[in-house]
Amino acid sequence: MTGRTLYEKIWDSHVVHSEPEQPSVLYVDLHMIHEVTSPQAFDGLKNAKRKVRRPDLTLATADHNTPTDINRSKLPILDLIAKQQLDVLSSNCKEFGIDLYEMNDPKQGIVHIIAPEQGKTLPGSIIVCGDSHTSTHGAFGAYALGIGTSEVEHVFATQTIRQFKSKTMNIRVHGKIPEHVTAKDIILGIIGQIGIDGAQGYVIEYSGPAIESLSMEGRMTICNMSIEAGARAGMVAPDEKTFEYLKGREFSPKGAEFEASVKQWSALKTDKDAVFDKTIDIKADSLEPMVTWGTNPGMVTKISGTVPNPDELATPHEQSATQSALEYMGLHPNESIQSIAVDRVFIGSCTNSRIEDLREAAKIVKGKNVSQTVHAMVVPGSTQVKLQAEKEGLAEIFTKAGFDWRQSGCSMCLGMNPDILKSKERCASTSNRNFEGRQGKGGRTHLVSPAMAAAAAIKGHFVDIRNWD
16 A cells, blocks of 8 residues: 555545545534634524534634734724624624634734644644635644635534545755745745746645754744645644644643644654655755745745846746736846835734744844834734743834834735735735735735845845845
8 A cells, every 4th residue: 555645644534525526525623713704604604594513623813904003902993894894703703602812812813823822733633714824734734724715604514624635745845954044935935946836736745854944933934835836735744843832832732642642643744655746856055035026926036136137038928927027016127136125124924923033033133223214013923922022022122123013913914904005115024925915005015034024124125134244
């Protein structure tokens, strides 16, 4: 019998029903919801007079529409649509008996931040949410995927999803990660190499010494942006770092149950004789700090590079797409990346707002001042991250430097709350998407690591942090 991949092991252990040429029915271990994609699903339940089958396996938080103003607990929500969505989530969770971390709850935060930090995200699980970046949780050796609103309703009612099996891809990152190269740079480099549709139809398993050397925060960043490569999900096999991260967390198994779980989780590795449908090899030493220049994450280059010249590209499609992106971004062919000035800096999002991200940014910022031409903000991914950053003195470092220190939430990542760009404002952002209007109509977004964003805030333009003084 041929060996199985990590994805295949999780799939096989969760099949409730299968039949030829039909999607399999898979059991769901954790269903996460927020205020944006759940209202219609709840309405569907009400219309059909159904209950939520497993409210105890459902986690709800307010994140997308929440204002991040430091005094938000004392201020009214001015956006009436946002307020309505938050109120509806609260009402629905009360009606169906679902635990909800509301805007001012001490456990509130971005759903993909709070589930791991609370120990809700466990190896070997199937985890779903009406949010594409659910892939984040694959860092723990889970099959985690975003689902549509109709699927949200289906999970509510049945605690299952219907899925066709994906193809498998192994992305192996070899060697030692160079100094100042982060997980964000690795995933941007991967997307730059394979393209935004390079993993379409696949579930990616990331492996190799470079991936194994990453912290859990770094692995979450990698898996988070698997979606930007077109993948259904991304995952990393659990190991001692995974188990150590989970030990002692509120909802993680305790005592003997934890030890038994570790034994079970340790078997969640791809068998040596397993065959992937596709394998891609990346050399870590070929990477350096990365910056996107265009309107998708695949339009990316090294900090030492330049904006591409459409005339030098191979196909008419590439030429046209590049020309269009440069026009929107207000950039010129062959322009040095380090010459690009920024107006805004955003450190946050479900990609890069964990305590490790804030620590790395604070190292760059300490003792310096934000450029007078830049408005910079730091938005912790959860209230717990915020409190930890304040305890460690990171918040003070940021505020002394001139950063705007905020409450937790999705914030500027997606332009669904007051934290948005004005037209033609240019932002160095630690988020995951940079398409036209993502952070506000006409806004221009460059994706970078927290350290790179912090350095851009200080200098007023992109700089090579490998030469940071």
